[in-house]
Amino acid sequence: MLRLPDDLRGAFKEPFGPVYTDAERLLADAGTPLVAVGDVVTYHLRQAGHEPQVAVIDGQTEREAVSDEIARVLDGEAHRVEVENAQATLSEDLLRALVDALDSAEPTVIVVEGEEDxxxxxxxxxxxxxxxxxxGQPGEGMVLVSVDDEARSEARELLRRLDGDSEAALSTLEP
Structure with a gap:
């Protein structure tokens, strides 16, 4: 549905919120629902005793397979949904799975074949x-984005700059 153009890659270098290295401190500041994007982030949240409402994982960290320890923790009890999503893209299946998971009463893990970045x-x-x-912010820690009108507006603007039908993507995400 959407593809990241090469000239937009730099827009993702700066974190969208504060960076934490301690999951318990992050959780103390986090709102509900909580969505975790990334295997290592999900691992740290679970190790701190918190199951995110939605976790989006792909079995990789920095383009390498996650360790066996992380994989064991990620293989939890939450409902699992599998989707395909190629590198540097956002597929319609991933967007729908995200919306469905947020609407679900039970925690959901979206397992991405491809990349979830x-x-x-x-x-x-x-x-x-x-x-x-x-x-995750590679080499730094975990970024916490508190969702408000400003954060949502920034994300919408970046989505509109991706190649593809951004308006269709936004209509999938917004009721």
């Missing part, structure tokens, strides 16, 4: 005001 943007649009999105 861009899932932060649609999560920032789909999560209700007051909720949070957490994603």
């Amino acid at each position: 861009l899932a932060t943007l649609p999560a920032m649009v789909a999560v209700p005001t007051g909720g949070s999105v957490v994603y």
Whole structure:
């Protein structure tokens, strides 16, 4: 549905919120629902005793397979949905799975065949005001995005700059 153009890659270098290295401190500041994007982030949240409402994982961290320890923790009890999403894209299946998971009463893990790196943007649009999105910032820690009108507007603007039908993507994410 959407593809990241090469000239927009730099827009994702700066974190969308504060960076944490301690999951318990992050959780103390996080809102509900909480969406985790990334295997290592999900691992740290679970190790801190918190099951995110939605976790988006792909079995990779920084283009390498996650360790066996992380894989064991990620293989939890939450409902699992599998989707395909190629590198540097956002597929319609991923967007729909994210919306469905947020509407579900039970925690959901979206297992991506491909790559989940861009899932932060649609999560920032789909999560209700007051909720949070957490994603990894390589070499730094976990970024906490508190979803409010400003964060949602920034995510919408970036989604509109991706190649493809951004208006269709936004209509999938917004009721």
